[in-house]
Amino acid sequence: MTDWVKIAADQEIPKLKISSDSDEPAQGGSAAQTTTNKDNEPDVADPAETSLLIKILGKGLVNTKLSLDVQQKNPKSPLHSVKTFEALHLKPELLKGIYAMGFNTPSKIQETALPTLLADPPQNMIAQSQSGTGKTAAFVLAMLSRVNTDLDHPQVLCLSPTYELAIQTGEVAARMGQFCPEIKLRFAVRGEEVDRNSKLTEHILIGTPGKMLDWGLKMRLFDMKKIRVFVLDEADVMIATQGHHDQCIRIHKMLSQQCQMLFFSATYDKEVMDFARLIVSEPTIIRLMREEESLDNIKQYYVNCKNEEGKYNAIQNIYGCISIGQAIIFCHTRKAAAWLAAKMTADGHSVAVLSGDLTVEQRLAVLDRFRSGQEKVLITTNVLSRGIDIEQVTIVVNFDLPVDLRGNADCETYLHRIGRTGRFGKSGIAINLIDGEKSMTVCRTIEKHFQKDILYLNTDNADDIEKIGT
Numbered sequence: 302m303t304d305w306v307k308i309a310a311d312q313e314i315p316k317l318k319i320s321s322d323s324d325e326p327a328q329g330g331s332a333a334q335t336t337t338n339k340d341n342e343p344d345v346a347d348p349a350e351t352s353l354l355i356k357i358l359g360k361g362l363v364n365t366k367l368s369l370d371v372q373q374k375n376p377k378s379p380l381h382s383v384k385t386f387e388a389l390h391l392k393p394e395l396l397k398g399i400y401a402m403g404f405n406t407p408s409k410i411q412e413t414a415l416p417t418l419l420a421d422p423p424q425n426m427i428a429q430s431q432s433g434t435g436k437t438a439a440f441v442l443a444m445l446s447r448v449n450t451d452l453d454h455p456q457v458l459c460l461s462p463t464y465e466l467a468i469q470t471g472e473v474a475a476r477m478g479q480f481c482p483e484i485k486l487r488f489a490v491r492g493e494e495v496d497r498n499s500k501l502t503e504h505i506l507i508g509t510p511g512k513m514l515d516w517g518l519k520m521r522l523f524d525m526k527k528i529r530v531f532v533l534d535e536a537d538v539m540i541a542t543q544g545h546h547d548q549c550i551r552i553h554k555m556l557s558q559q560c561q562m563l564f565f566s567a568t569y570d571k572e573v574m575d576f577a578r579l580i581v582s583e584p585t586i587i588r589l590m591r592e593e594e595s596l597d598n599i600k601q602y603y604v605n606c607k608n609e610e611g612k613y614n615a616i617q618n619i620y621g622c623i624s625i626g627q628a629i630i631f632c633h634t635r636k637a638a639a640w641l642a643a644k645m646t647a648d649g650h651s652v653a654v655l656s657g658d659l660t661v662e663q664r665l666a667v668l669d670r671f672r673s674g675q676e677k678v679l680i681t682t683n684v685l686s687r688g689i690d691i692e693q694v695t696i697v698v699n700f701d702l703p704v705d706l707r708g709n710a711d712c713e714t715y716l717h718r719i720g721r722t723g724r725f726g727k728s729g730i731a732i733n734l735i736d737g738e739k740s741m742t743v744c745r746t747i748e749k750h751f752q753k754d755i756l757y758l759n760t761d762n763a764d765d766i767e768k769i770g771t
């Protein structure tokens with residue numbers, strides 16, 4: 302297994318673009334695929350790319366005070382929680398691996414999920430908890446502990462939506478299993494060559510659905526019926542993405558009734574959860590709700606502007622104020638973001654830009670610079686509105702208010718853009734730039750929706766601007 306640690310460590314994950322090969326259906330955001338015609342369209346986030354960014358940006362375990370919601374569908378399955386890893390009675394080598402990773406006690410989700418994940422007979426699980434709360438570590442531990450090294454065939458399948466996410470999971474497995482050299486893992490991802498004439502002997506396969514289908518069904522390199530644990534990571538992305546959805550179902554159909562099904566995800570839409578319930582029999586469902594953003598203690602303003610130039614002037618007028626701390630300016634399209642950035646730069650302001658035309662690597666570089674304060678202002682699109690918290694940002698400017706495809710107010714995105722979670726402190730300022738009746742209607746709809754006043758701000762008036770900071 303040690304070689305495998307090296308393979309995983311050698312992958313320069315941020316350098317890799319989300320693949321454009323057929324195994325990984327595009328969702329409308331990756332740089333490699335979308336250089337044309339995207340500039341004028343609403344810029345949207347690719348969920349798999351966002352997951353990867355959050356994962357790489359994540360700095361250790363997110364502790365949460367939120368409570369768990371557990372539903373037990375199988376009355377026979379045990380439900381208790383553990384406060385220590387010792388209480389799980391793991392193989393000593395695995396325990397050593399956990400401690401070597403610096404884990405002292407189980408995280409909140411691990412306390413409750415691990416006894417069920419490791420129980421005999423195996424129990425199915427659908428788990429939801431926010432990014433960084435310890436899901437990957439939990440299912441990887443289950444994967445490693447279920448392997449029978451006396452047998453030399455695949456026993457565990459773990460599916461991820463993209464190459465990069467699969468590599469991330471593999472890296473965790475390699476680290477956690479570093480004292481179990483007899484456990485063999487293999488990536489089932491693009492670029493991995495196999496000998497068509499011999500069967501796979503590795504115990505754990507981690508990869509993308511297309512490649513897994515190729516190996517399991519087309520080439521018959523392993524027997525799907527002998528799989529004991531099936532993990533669907535990022536289940537929301539998997540289930541909601543057409544191509545992956547179909548491939549996952551095909552794989553799922555070939556597994557035996559006894560195979561333990563584990564679905565993990567940071568979010569589940571209602572449809573995704575309904576679907577998961579349909580195909581996972583008698584699951585234990587564990588949900589640790591996301592810490593919701595709130596508009597409490599956010600001062601919200603609107604500024605009347607004539608047109609784009611007018612919006613730009615408003616930003617000029619408030620620049621001194623917004624660059625005291627750090628600010629994010631949201632635009633609707635890549636083109637608007639690029640236009641604004643060029644104009645501000647020409648006027649001598651130091652700004653960063655992050656939109657969907659950047660690779661994951663480039664986005665990470667921009668975010669790193671911004672987080673370290675090298676730029677005070679970040680101009681972006683909806684690519685950034687979800688899941689990526691930047692603690693020190695206190696001012697958000699909506700250069701364009703968020704709207705859906707029909708041009709109606711998108712209140713959820715508004716909340717994601719300007720809302721704060723308890724974790725990151727509550728105070729903040731939101732400034733909405735309005736140009737015309739349509740955007741005023743959107744602004745009023747948002748105000749009504751949240752029942753929180755959005756106050757008039759005259760950016761030509763110095764006294765008014767001073768008001769923002771107080």
Ligand SMILES: Nc1ncnc2c1ncn2[C@@H]1O[C@H](COP(=O)(O)OP(=O)(O)OP(=O)(O)O)[C@@H](O)[C@H]1O
Nearest residue numbers: 356361362404406407408432433434435436437438
């Ligand atoms: N029990 C623990 N004690 C300390 N650190 C932990 C523990 N479990 C996980 N971690 C660390 O916390 C971070 C987040 O864990 P993990 O990646 O498992 O979370 P996740 O919920 O899967 O997040 P994501 O949805 O982004 O993949 C990682 O750096 C991991 O090494």
